[in-house]
Amino acid sequence: MRRAHTVEEIRSAEAALMATLPEGALMERASTGLAHLVADLLGACYGRTVRLLVGSGDNGGDALYAGAVLARRGCRVEVRALSSTPHPAGLAALRAAGGRLLGADEPGRRPDLVLDAVVGIGGRPGLRDDAAAALAEVAGVPVVAVDVPSGVGVDTGELPTAAQGTHVTADLTVTFGTHRVCHLVDPAAAACGPVHVVPLGGPGGDLVLAPASVTALQAGDVARLLPRPVGESQKYDRGVVGVRAGSARYPGAGLLCVAGAASGLAGMVRYVGDAEVAATVKAQHPEVVGDGRVQAWAVGSGGDEDARRHLAEARADEVPLVVDADALRHVTDFGGPLASAAVLTPHAGELATMLDVERSAVEAAPLAHVRRAAETFGAVVLLKGRRTLVADRDGDVRAVGTGPAWLATAGAGDVLTGLVGALLASGLAPYDAASVGAWLHGSAARLASAGGPLVAGDVARAIPSAVRALPA
Numbered sequence: 131m132r133r134a135h136t137v138e139e140i141r142s143a144e145a146a147l148m149a150t151l152p153e154g155a156l157m158e159r160a161s162t163g164l165a166h167l168v169a170d171l172l173g174a175c176y177g178r179t180v181r182l183l184v185g186s187g188d189n190g191g192d193a194l195y196a197g198a199v200l201a202r203r204g205c206r207v208e209v210r211a212l213s214s215t216p217h218p219a220g221l222a223a224l225r226a227a228g229g230r231l232l233g234a235d236e237p238g239r240r241p242d243l244v245l246d247a248v249v250g251i252g253g254r255p256g257l258r259d260d261a262a263a264a265l266a267e268v269a270g271v272p273v274v275a276v277d278v279p280s281g282v283g284v285d286t287g288e289l290p291t292a293a294q295g296t297h298v299t300a301d302l303t304v305t306f307g308t309h310r311v312c313h314l315v316d317p318a319a320a321a322c323g324p325v326h327v328v329p330l331g332g333p334g335g336d337l338v339l340a341p342a343s344v345t346a347l348q349a350g351d352v353a354r355l356l357p358r359p360v361g362e363s364q365k366y367d368r369g370v371v372g373v374r375a376g377s378a379r380y381p382g383a384g385l386l387c388v389a390g391a392a393s394g395l396a397g398m399v400r401y402v403g404d405a406e407v408a409a410t411v412k413a414q415h416p417e418v419v420g421d422g423r424v425q426a427w428a429v430g431s432g433g434d435e436d437a438r439r440h441l442a443e444a445r446a447d448e449v450p451l452v453v454d455a456d457a458l459r460h461v462t463d464f465g466g467p468l469a470s471a472a473v474l475t476p477h478a479g480e481l482a483t484m485l486d487v488e489r490s491a492v493e494a495a496p497l498a499h500v501r502r503a504a505e506t507f508g509a510v511v512l513l514k515g516r517r518t519l520v521a522d523r524d525g526d527v528r529a530v531g532t533g534p535a536w537l538a539t540a541g542a543g544d545v546l547t548g549l550v551g552a553l554l555a556s557g558l559a560p561y562d563a564a565s566v567g568a569w570l571h572g573s574a575a576r577l578a579s580a581g582g583p584l585v586a587g588d589v590a591r592a593i594p595s596a597v598r599a600l601p602a
């Protein structure tokens with residue numbers, strides 16, 4: 131599990147560790163790890179130029195000490211200071227190693243790499259004009275963000291508003307001890323590039339962190355959570371998933387939802403709905419049967435005007451539900467909770483309608499909105515996007531970024547609904563079913579895409595391969 135902690139949690143864990151270590155030891159660990167990664171990236175230090183953008187805090191200190199290591203290895207290290215008092219000991223170390231502070235009007239050499247150390251976890255969103263200008267000077271040069279890309283909302287995963295200013299977009303982010311929320315949550319995560327964590331543990335101890343509320347499943351977690359049949363399993367033990375989706379207007383959505391459900395992860399699939407869709411389901415998925423008892427329902431994809439009735443009928447069975455698309459408009463129609471266990475799967479536009487806000491507001495602050503929706507509707511909410519967010523009712527959130535951009539294709543969401551339904555039927559709790567489903571869906575899309583385009587049916591067909599590719 132990848133875990134992301136808040137600034138408050140990180141500061142408290144760092145303070146506890148620092149109390150057991152000699153002065154400066156933590157920054158030494160952080161900056162040495164940073165320097166080694168930068169040196170690897172540069173390939174060779176000798177003859178290379180690195181520009182440090184350095185603010186007033188310890189984030190700048192990290193970069194100055196790392197710069198000292200790089201300078202000792204032969205790099206030309208030049209500092210654009212954005213404060214009159216950059217970390218004094220760090221600056222002294224850099225100067226002693228041969229690095230230098232650029233004068234205010236001195237352009238400096240065109241660097242091979244920029245280290246962004248304007249602000250770290252002490253930063254407020256946005257860059258001041260001087261920092262924005264220092265960044266513009268080196269436009270086009272690869273940027274390594276120290277800890278976080280300066281200017282992003284560290285705990286919110288949001289980007290600064292136009293009034294707050296701009297932010298750094300990094301090619302790589304090097305952080306320390308644990309992930310920050312902005313590393314896992316869009317839109318800020320998109321500004322981080324790949325994120326590398328330098329461990330802070332060593333002689334004298336390691337960070338002791340609180341349980342994280344924002345996490346990201348890894349392949350091993352999915353393998354551990356996924357229910358698998360054992361020797362004596364029967365189809366009914368493995369769970370029966372029912373699909374009430376599709377309509378005369380959107381027959382394909384019903385078929386794709388069935389395809390996601392019929393990927394083999396539940397023991398049996400039932401389809402109930404439009405007669406023409408049912409006939410095509412029968413032809414394309416001969417193993418799918420008609421109405422009867424189920425352990426979970428997948429409802430709403432392409433349901434059109436039938437969606438409300440489908441939801442009412444599914445709800446009457448008092449089993450877990452996954453609710454998508456047209457049925458999302460009806461989740462509050464029935465008074466009281468929708469089901470004992472429900473997963474709602476909106477994209478940003480649908481979530482905006484459900485919460486009566488603008489779509490742009492959801493896209494700018496997906497973490498806040500997905501949490502609000504989970505609380506408001508008393509359900510697990512899976513907000514689809516580049517990085518899908520799955521929120522539990524208590525505020526825990528799992529981020530899933532396994533899918534390639536090719537997955538943004540019509541019908542992909544219908545497949546996901548069926549897949550999550552199958553996982554609910556197989557016995558997973560809603561939070562696990564939604565996050566494991568989103569992870570496998572993205573992974574199946576990656577396999578099906580192999581770098582090229584795909585259609586939604588390809589994603590459903592690749593689900594078994596995604597399961598086979600999990601670690602034992």
Ligand SMILES: NC(=O)C1=CN([C@@H]2O[C@H](COP(=O)(O)OP(=O)(O)OC[C@H]3O[C@@H](n4cnc5c(N)ncnc54)[C@H](O)[C@@H]3O)[C@@H](O)[C@H]2O)[C@@H](O)CC1
Nearest residue numbers: 156157160186187188189249250251252253254256258277
């Ligand atoms: N405490 C420690 O020993 C360690 C700290 N570490 C580093 O220390 C950083 C945190 O350092 P600090 O707490 O000094 O905070 P920062 O260096 O993140 O920034 C704080 C300073 O930036 C100013 N500032 C805030 N927002 C700004 C903005 N939008 N534009 C311009 N200036 C702004 C503040 O007034 C303050 O002076 C971490 O991100 C990490 O890089 C690491 O070295 C690990 C160990």
Ligand SMILES: Nc1ncnc2c1ncn2[C@@H]1O[C@H](COP(=O)(O)OP(=O)(O)O)[C@@H](O)[C@H]1O
Nearest residue numbers: 514515516533534535537538540541542543544
């Ligand atoms: N840029 C992107 N990168 C990766 N996956 C994406 C991206 N945009 C959307 N997706 C995924 O594609 C799927 C689209 O689903 P959805 O919007 O419901 O489409 P539809 O309603 O046509 O089925 C979701 O699983 C979503 O997470």
Ligand SMILES: [K+]
Nearest residue numbers: 246249278280
């Ligand atoms: K930074």
